Amino acid sequence: MIPQTKNWLRANGDRPVAAKPFSSLSSYKAIKHHQTLAKTLGIPNPFYRSTEGMADKLTLIDGKPVLNFAWCDYLGLSQHPEMIAAANEATSRFGTTLSASRMVSGDTPMHRELEAEIARTIGVEAALVFVSGHAANVSTIGTLMNSDDLIVHDEFVHNSAVVGMRLSGAETRSFKHNRLDALENILRTERAKYRNVMVVIEGLYSTEGDLPDLARIVELKERYGAWLMVDDAHGCGVLGATGRGLAEHCGVDGAKVDIWMGTLSKAYASCGGYIAGNTELIDLLRYAAPGFVFSVGLPPAMTASALTALRIVQREPERVQRLHNNSKMFLEGAHARGLDTGRAAGIAMLPIMVGLTGRAAKTVARVLERGVNASFIMYPGVPMNAARLRFFLSSELTEAEINLALDVTKEELGR
Ligand SMILES: Cc1ncc(COP(=O)(O)O)c(C=O)c1O
The missing domain is CATH 3.90.1150.10 (Aspartate Aminotransferase, domain 1)
Known part of the structure; x- marks a missing residue:
């Protein structure tokens, strides 16, 4: 990009060149056209x-x-008095923001408690909370995968997973929605060519409202030596008899999934996203995921309300x-x-x-x-x-x- 700009300047006799207006971008034109x-x-x-x-x-x-009917307050918690009281109390105690990354000085006991509660709910060792679900997906996929790797994903996974894949530089292959024969075919033919392979699916697909067969996908990822990431943004708090998510709905041990992603902004009526899995995964992300390390800690009001939501869901299945x-x-x-x-x-x-x-x-x-x-x-x-x-x-x-x-x-x- 820079050498090209230099050549262009020379061709114009080093006269200053005005930057093009944003309206010249094709994405802008498409929006205006619609x-x-x-x-x-x-x-x-x-x-x-x-x-x-x-x-x-x-x-x-x-x-x-x-x-x-256009919000994801699935359990009617956003205006629950306990949620509002928890948010107010946390704000009075810690202020409106932590003004720092967790790594620097933004870590509170509430964050640790929230992460322990998430891990316990899913049945895995540890969890890490990001300021948004989108950031959790982008940063996690971008951190774990690189150009030696392959990501195989359902065609309908969320934009945040797709952006993470692009950031990672890994090869990507998509399979038709919920077509596990197609997933298996890709794993069988491609697995040996790559260092690591990650399969990315969702718990409850947000435009279709349908679910994957988790037990079969776990079997496939074990057979072909791949990591499995489940974006349970719409499933957490919702699926299963007590809202523990896709694993509970499918009767699968949560620890069989390598990487759980969820959001705190839907059923849990707060804001932020999480990644949950074993301690190695969480230790790695805690020190290496850019959207966590170089971003502010989840605000006190959001941390306290998310923790309260998880407890209300357990108490009131x-x-x-x-x-x-x-x-x-x-x-x-x-x-x-x-x-x-x-x-x-x-x-x-x-x-x-x-x-x-x-x-x-x-x-x-x-x-x-x-x-x-x-x-x-x-x-x-x-x-x-x-x-x-x-x-x-x-x-x-x-x-x-x-x-x-x-x-x-x-x-x-x-x-
Ligand atoms: C499937 C899925 N994943 C991730 C996200 C991002 O979550 P957040 O809104 O917490 O950033 C969303 C949000 O709509 C989603 O639907």
């Missing part, structure tokens, strides 16, 4: 709607209270049961109304498939007008012409609220 197209078709922008307040299951959008019951009710209700939920398993997160992007965007806007806030998912988040509405469910919803959401969606899709 915005103009949506405007022409009369589709309101479904993104960045300003949320002006929250109260229980309601959120305030454009001054109007709407039932919220009935919240998880209520979430599962509501999810089943939503799935059955959708099918009874002839709505297409794709391959969703019917736990916590369900898509209603629409197809054409414009039609899905219009439906999202219309259901919002009628008091139901669902999220809008389109390409590249999902394949082209596989746009959908996505409903995140909560343990706190009532049958009437679930029926209202489904009735409104059905009616608006039929228009």
